[in-house]
Amino acid sequence: MAYQALYRVYRPRTFDDMVGQEVITQTLKNAIEAHQTGHAYLFSGPRGTGKTSAAKIFAREVNGISPDTDETQIPDIIEIDAASNNGVDEIRNIRDSANYAPIEAQYKIYIIDEVHMLSTGAFNALLKTLEEPPANVKFILATTEPQKIPATILSRTQRFDFKRIDDVTIQTRMAAILDKQSVAYDQDALRVIANAAEGGMRDALSILDQVIAYGSDKVTIDDALQVTGATTTEALLMFFGQVSDGDTRNALQTLHTILLDGKDAQRFVADMIGLLRDVMLAPIAPNLIKTTASVEELNKLNQKIGQKRIQIMMLELDETQKALLQTMQSDVYLELLTVKLSLAGSEILSSSDVKQSQSPVTPKNLSKSQPSVATPIVDDDIQAPTEAPLISNTPTTNNNTHSAIQQPQQTAVQQQTSDVNSEPISQAKSEINKLSARTGQEAVFAVLSVARRETLTKATQLWPELKQQFDVAKQAFLTIAKPVAASDEAIVLAFDYPALLAEALQDSELQVQLVQQLSEHNLPFSLVLISKDEWKTDRAAYVSLLRTGEKITVKLNDIPVVKANVEAVTVDQDDTIAVTNDTPEIVKQAQSLFGEDIVNIVD
Missing domain, CATH: 1.20.272.10 (Zinc Finger, Delta Prime; domain 3)
Incomplete structure (x- = not known):
């Protein structure tokens, strides 16, 4: 005899053989025993949960036919596939044949599988017969998509909703089958198969068939993972x-x-x-x-x-x-x-925070509470806050830190730490030279004022190919960015998350590679990086300006690139002394007027 799949060999023959649908099977058994069966039923639910099997069992038991009898040999049990017989003519044939008495059994049973595939005309042709069929005719409709069935059909049937079978029940059933088949198994392997079956017994037995064929002697968890494609x-x-x-x-x-x-x-x-x-x-x-x-x-x-x-x-x-x-x-x-x-779950910077932290620093951007040891490298014309006293003859100290340092002492400390500071400072200047991106509304306006649709279209088409030239980490990084505007000299890239935008603005390696790849693809290589929310706001603002007739005269070259953020170096001696990377201009002027020996610097 030819080999049969497990789900066919172990298809339930009685309601007692069915698992996972106890409420439905008990209801149908009671109805048959009490001789109170309806004329039309609708069995709905996910695939492989026992709808067709229950219909065949019901058809046999309501006619008193032995479970061992093959239903295909019973002329009064007619199974129809609505997926391939969904026209009006097929339903008219059913309606006409229903008027004839059963040949052998007490009832003539029509099982219409995948009934939702019937056409509108076919449903209309079925309506009258379904509502008032001959006394010896019963209909069982089976479907996985009951929402596609007209309400007029639903109201004429007794509906039973089959549920997904839980994993424990599926594992128990598979274990019983493997015991009958004399096949060894790992319980964890059955768990993986049951999870992959997603509540369908037929799917579980089909996967089990494949695992047995793959491993031949034993159902192991490694074989189950390979067959299902699951991850360890x-x-x-x-x-x-x-x-x-x-x-x-x-x-x-x-x-x-x-x-x-x-x-x-x-x-x-x-x-x-x-x-x-x-x-x-x-x-x-x-x-x-x-x-x-x-x-x-x-x-x-x-x-x-x-x-x-x-x-x-x-x-x-x-x-x-x-x-x-x-x-x-x-x-x-x-x-x-x-x-x-x-x-996920991390604190994402707002767009305004990114603009403030990444825009070129000006005196109004400086925080009064910002310590001198964390001062970023900025342009030379930035001065210290004028609120700080310039001259003091009496230095103030605390228990742990010299908050006031006389100039000769400071000079000595700077001389001692010059070797320590020179390397990070040179690296910082090198990073600044590598950073080439701009950000902010003015940069977006500068690009939009001379934007070209052809350039943006080309950049959008070549973007997937361009990303492939980066390593895995940067590919994923660039996946959340896309070109949103372009001119002959620059491209605007919008990032989904402000936090990643902030990282991109400080990533010199990423910017250098981007410029290189854009140049190799004959695309403009000046970069303007913004967040997606900023892009929506800036574009709307630009459109509003155009409507008012105002001209945009800002040039991209006039906008400075984003500077790198570099922390100053601290030196530990007897006490911790804060050393700034650069002497403010106003302090230099005071020293030139009064002399370095007289001027005391107070934080």
């Missing part, structure tokens, strides 16, 4: 540990290792949702955990991530799962997901 729990825990720590680079490497193993993107996201669900439930309801990870590991990860951040991650995973259904670039979406999960 260890890899998932490593991935979540890295994204929870904000270690985006290593998380991306872990992601690519998983994908290189042939794991399916959809399956990977589903596995992440499942594990994150278990992490969320670990401290609340450990008895509901489905994963093979220990409760201790899940609790540890729960404490690291936090319940609030778990909810944010869940939303990101759900959005990605929907997006993967409509794209062929699954790797890019998973990389973007990794970046988002690393940022």
